[in-house]
Amino acid sequence: xxxxxxxxxxxxxxxxxxxxxxxxxxxxxxxxxxxxxxxxxxxxxxxxxxxxxxxxxxxxxxxxxxxxxxxxxxxxxxxxxxxxxxxxxxxxxxxxxxxxxxxxxxxxxxxxxxxxxxxxxxxxxxxxxxxxxxxxxxxxxxxxxxxxxxxxxxxxxxxxxxxxxxxxxxxxxxxxxxxxxxxxxxxxxxxxxxxxxxxxxxxxxxxxxxxxxxxxxxxxxxxxxxxxxxxxxxxxxxxxxxxxxxxxxxxxxxxxxxxxxxxxxxxxxxxxxxxxxxxxxxxxxxxxxxxxxxxxxxxxxxxxxxxxxxxxxxxxxxxxxxxxxxxxxxxxxxxxxxxxxxxxxxxxxxxxxxxxxxxxxxxxxxxxxxxxxxxxxxxxxxxxxxxxxxxxxxxxxxxxxxxxxxxxxxxxxxxxxxxxxxxxxxxxxxxxxxxxxxxxxxxxxxxxxxxxxxxxxxxxxxxxxxxxxxxxxxxxxxxxxxxxxxxxxxxxxxxxxxxxxxxxxxxxxxxxxxxxxxxxxxxxxxxxxxxxxxxxxxxxxxxxxxxxxxxxxxxxxxxxxxxxxxxxxxxxxxxxxxxxxxxxxxxxxxxxxxxxxxxxxxxxxxxxxxxxxxxxxxxxxxxxxxxxxxxxxxxxxxxxxxxxxxxxxxxxxxxxxxxxxxxxxxxxxxxxxxxxxxxxxxxxxxxxxxxxxxxxxxxxxxxxxxxxxxxxxxxxxxxxxxxxxxxxxxxxxxxxxxxxxxxxxxxxxxxxxxxxxxxxxxxxxxxxxxxxxxxxxxxxxxxxxxxxxxxxxxxxxxxxxxxxxxxxxxxxxxxxxxxxxxxxxxxxxxxxxxxx
Numbered sequence: 001x002x003x004x005x006x007x008x009x010x011x012x013x014x015x016x017x018x019x020x021x022x023x024x025x026x027x028x029x030x031x032x033x034x035x036x037x038x039x040x041x042x043x044x045x046x047x048x049x050x051x052x053x054x055x056x057x058x059x060x061x062x063x064x065x066x067x068x069x070x071x072x073x074x075x076x077x078x079x080x081x082x083x084x085x086x087x088x089x090x091x092x093x094x095x096x097x098x099x100x101x102x103x104x105x106x107x108x109x110x111x112x113x114x115x116x117x118x119x120x121x122x123x124x125x126x127x128x129x130x131x132x133x134x135x136x137x138x139x140x141x142x143x144x145x146x147x148x149x150x151x152x153x154x155x156x157x158x159x160x161x162x163x164x165x166x167x168x169x170x171x172x173x174x175x176x177x178x179x180x181x182x183x184x185x186x187x188x189x190x191x192x193x194x195x196x197x198x199x200x201x202x203x204x205x206x207x208x209x210x211x212x213x214x215x216x217x218x219x220x221x222x223x224x225x226x227x228x229x230x231x232x233x234x235x236x237x238x239x240x241x242x243x244x245x246x247x248x249x250x251x252x253x254x255x256x257x258x259x260x261x262x263x264x265x266x267x268x269x270x271x272x273x274x275x276x277x278x279x280x281x282x283x284x285x286x287x288x289x290x291x292x293x294x295x296x297x298x299x300x301x302x303x304x305x306x307x308x309x310x311x312x313x314x315x316x317x318x319x320x321x322x323x324x325x326x327x328x329x330x331x332x333x334x335x336x337x338x339x340x341x342x343x344x345x346x347x348x349x350x351x352x353x354x355x356x357x358x359x360x361x362x363x364x365x366x367x368x369x370x371x372x373x374x375x376x377x378x379x380x381x382x383x384x385x386x387x388x389x390x391x392x393x394x395x396x397x398x399x400x401x402x403x404x405x406x407x408x409x410x411x412x413x414x415x416x417x418x419x420x421x422x423x424x425x426x427x428x429x430x431x432x433x434x435x436x437x438x439x440x441x442x443x444x445x446x447x448x449x450x451x452x453x454x455x456x457x458x459x460x461x462x463x464x465x466x467x468x469x470x471x472x473x474x475x476x477x478x479x480x481x482x483x484x485x486x487x488x489x490x491x492x493x494x495x496x497x498x499x500x501x502x503x504x505x506x507x508x509x510x511x512x513x514x515x516x517x518x519x520x521x522x523x524x525x526x527x528x529x530x531x532x533x534x535x536x537x538x539x540x541x542x543x544x545x546x547x548x549x550x551x552x553x554x555x556x557x558x559x560x561x562x563x564x565x566x567x568x569x570x571x572x573x574x575x576x577x578x579x580x581x582x583x584x585x586x587x588x589x590x591x592x593x594x595x596x597x598x599x600x601x602x603x604x605x606x607x608x609x610x611x612x613x614x615x616x617x618x619x620x621x622x623x624x625x626x627x628x629x630x631x632x633x634x635x636x637x638x639x640x641x642x643x644x645x646x647x648x649x650x651x652x653x654x655x656x657x658x659x660x661x662x663x664x665x666x667x668x669x670x671x672x673x674x675x676x677x678x679x680x681x682x683x684x685x686x687x688x689x690x691x692x693x694x695x696x697x698x699x700x701x702x703x704x705x706x707x708x709x710x711x712x713x714x715x716x717x718x719x720x721x722x723x724x725x726x727x728x729x730x731x732x733x734x735x736x737x738x739x740x741x742x743x744x745x746x747x748x749x750x751x752x753x754x755x756x757x758x759x760x761x762x763x764x765x766x767x768x769x770x771x772x773x774x775x776x777x778x779x780x781x782x783x784x785x786x787x788x789x790x791x792x793x794x795x796x797x798x799x800x801x802x803x804x805x806x807x808x809x810x811x812x813x814x815x816x817x818x819x820x821x822x823x824x825x826x827x828x829x830x831x832x833x834x835x836x
Contacts, residue, residue, distance in 0.1 A: 259286025
């Protein structure tokens with residue numbers, strides 16, 4: 001029993017290290033799980049001399065272009081199928097394997113199109129049939145030019161509400177120019193001006209013009225490969241914009257759900273004006289329309305959340321509850337004569353024909369070209385994002401440029417057939433993806449179904465209450481409303497993202513969609529500048545394991561004696577160059593402040609010498625002297641006892657010549673100390689620290705306390721207390737190393753700051769090293785003339801190389817007298833002001 005327990009105990013004792021080892025790194029042999037690097041330190045110049053590939057020939061762009069200009073059958077086929085991918089789809093279509101899947105997917109997506117086409121036609125503030133046309137032609141055109149079989153082009157809530165904003169704005173201008181429209185509305189016994197055919201025709205023409213220019217812009221951007229523009233819009237911006245647009249979409253549907261005839265407002269604060277109008281007419285609510293809307297919303301939510309979502313892995317085709325509700329609502333309204341008996345607004349007659357191509361009017365285009373550009377960007381951003389999600393799931397690639405051309409063609413060609421701007425609808429695309437659609441031919445099935453609806457069934461929807469369509473749209477916004485809660489996540493992750501989200505959301509909701517979009521884009525771009533401008537840097541220390549970490553953030557972090565390392569996590573350019581310098585000086589040593597303190601002490605000591613209180617012998621390097629004296633203690637018998645700190649400093653000074661030329665005696669290609677620096681080694685004796693002067697300092701120590709240890713307020717620094725301890729602390733640093741590994745961009749201002757920092761540190765005998773500079777940064781420094789001031793020997797391959805060299809040096813004493821101020825050129829720092 002005991003042996004068994006011992007065995008268990010051994011097993012238990014072996015489990016802990018095994019568990020710890022697994023959590024820290026992958027399981028490997030002990031000899032393989034070690035990092036050992038032993039080499040001489042390298043400057044960047046010496047490393048490039050040994051390892052840089054000099055055999056690379058510069059790329060001749062002209063010759064490369066000439067090589068790519070040729071024609072062959074293979075190249076012609078590639079170009080043709082890249083711009084018209086449908087040809088490749090037909091060429092390699094597998095009839096038995098793909099046909100049934102494409103047919104079922106196209107049929108299902110087409111069924112989802114029907115209620116959305118009717119509802120979003122109403123949302124866009126145009127004719128209901130325009131929604132059906134927009135669900136037909138873009139689908140057919142995308143089948144020819146698109147590359148993602150799962151993208152379902154057609155009506156989209158966010159794009160519709162943006163188009164409606166333009167249409168309503170232009171409609172108000174049209175009303176002001178044609179005041180007789182009101183009389184025609186009354187004479188024709190129409191419930192509102194929105195039902196007047198002449199007014200609807202005008203708004204339809206505006207929607208067509210918007211579609212035309214959106215398409216042209218996307219085609220142009222596709223050929224110019226400008227899809228990267230969407231990279232400037234953050235995820236937080238899109239989340240806030242779509243959620244804010246959802247508020248406007250819901251607001252636009254409140255009126256039909258309540259059965260009210262309230263005029264729609266546009267412009268800044270339109271949501272406030274719309275709700276004001278709704279509450280002013282709240283007593284006129286049509287309860288039949290309200291009941292229809294409530295029943296519709298409850299039924300759709302129950303079926304979608306409790307059946308379709310819950311059993312989505314078991315149901316091959318989701319229940320088309322929206323279409324069922326539309327059919328049932330139409331039948332109930334037709335047989336119950338809701339319009340006649342209860343005054344419920346209905347869709348009305350829908351033409352059962354395909355309109356002939358019409359050229360959109362362009363005379364008013366200058367009024368909404370900016371809106372067209374915004375719509376083009378949003379259409380591309382939303383649709384390509386959905387395409388990439390489906391491509392990732394089904395393991396295929398989409399061509400961004402070709403996709404933008406396809407979206408442009410969908411809008412450009414469809415505008416002649418009375419369509420408004422089309423985009424992707426994520427719910428339809430996700431259904432297509434879930435059904436594992438194979439090719440673009442599924443769009444043909446969808447188009448045929450919509451065509452049949454227009455030609456044969458659309459007149460039957462005349463009795464459909466508008467309240468039911470509004471309820472369908474309102475339920476479709478559920479995901480966008482839930483998305484509002486993501487603002488808390490942005491607050492936790494990044495305050496910049498939260499500011500973008502909050503400013504965009506509030507601006508979109510309370511100002512207007514287009515105004516809010518502009519504000520959101522502006523805040524997004526400004527946040528990029530702020531993130532780089534106010535990026536934080538920190539001092540770097542080394543853990544016991546030899547890893548460079550943020551100093552003081554880790555318990556075992558230690559700094560190398562006399563060496564301060566600073567790491568900056570941003571690009572260095574005009575907007576943050578001075579902030580960078582302030583951070584370096586604040587976290588390491590401020591040479592301006594040090595020089596000022598030294599000159600103050602020099603003046604004070606000179607004054608005391610004149611009064612007979614101190615001689616020049618002691619003033620030569622009092623800081624290091626006091627550093628040694630402070631580390632000497634005495635035993636009870638009076639014998640001096642030297643602390644480890646004293647031994648460290650003493651050895652560093654006594655062995656200065658060895659330390660300063662440590663690498664010069666090695667066979668080291670990476671680093672060598674100039675001979676003039678090696679010969680200029682300051683020993684303890686040369687600094688006045690021989691035995692005689694040592695005892696002489698001990699005797700004069702009491703008289704100097706009053707000189708250097710008295711606190712003195714500096715009025716120029718806001719009453720800062722200047723002490724000898726502070727001066728000694730600053731003078732302990734002999735090297736400042738800038739870790740540039742996180743700096744990926746450097747401009748002229750950043751290069752200038754580095755140069756002048758080196759000069760400023762040189763005034764107080766502190767050497768500045770640069771480490772980990774990227775190739776682009778080194779190239780920028782070369783052309784900016786940085787190497788005219790910073791020697792190439794001060795630029796190192798890695799941080800470890802710079803630290804290895806810096807720690808072998810020591811404090812260089814300051815001149816015995818006459819500390820120099822910055823010259824006029826050094827103070828000016830090549831500023832343009834001096835040339836004015």
